[in-house]
Amino acid sequence: MTHEPPVPETFHRTRDDRPFRVRRARREDAAALLRYAEALFAEPGLSLLYSPGEFSKTLAEEERFIQSHQGPNALLLTAWAEEEAIASLGFQGGTFARTRHAGTFGVGVAKAWRGVGVGSVLLERLIEWAKAHPQIERIGMEVFETNPGAVRLYRRFGFQEEGRRREAFRLNDRPVDAIVMGLLLPPKKAD
Secondary structure, three states: OOOOOOOOOEEEEOOOOOEEEEEEOOHHHHHHHHHHHHHHHOOOOOOOOOOOOOOOOOHHHHHHHHHHOOOOOEEEEEEEEOOEEEEEEEEEEOOOOOOOOEEEEEEEEOHHHOOOOHHHHHHHHHHHHHHHOOOOOEEEEEEEOOOHHHHHHHHHOOOEEEEEEEEEEEEOOEEEEEEEEEEEOOOOOOO
């Protein structure tokens, strides 16, 4: 049985000195996370999976989404300014013996909180958790080629470009490549 590392709540300040905290999502966060996601995905032109008007989830579906990230190879980190959800990062590891060592993540940050370090903190916390995890050895993700700031952020954390899925997305009726990136973690020490 895999014992997942703890995820303590941590307190931070943005580069412009605003306080926020990061912790694992809880079921009772569903309504606040739903409001955050609805606002995020309503923004036109964002390099995210949903286009404005496509995101529609019920409270029960959001609760199930949170619950799906409670397993031993999954993590849903959330960032909060007081009682407002301002960012999230969801990681899902593989479920089969041959894929349990690897997983992928997606991250989003509310408009008013971008570019001030919130995304960096979430990424740091994911990498810390993965390094402490007894099985996770690889973190992967895809990023729209139209998001060079995110590509720079991931490279700063050691992610390397592994390839592209050509014209994987359409953004404003224009084909956009998905840049596939990955981070290999240091080998785990045997107990």
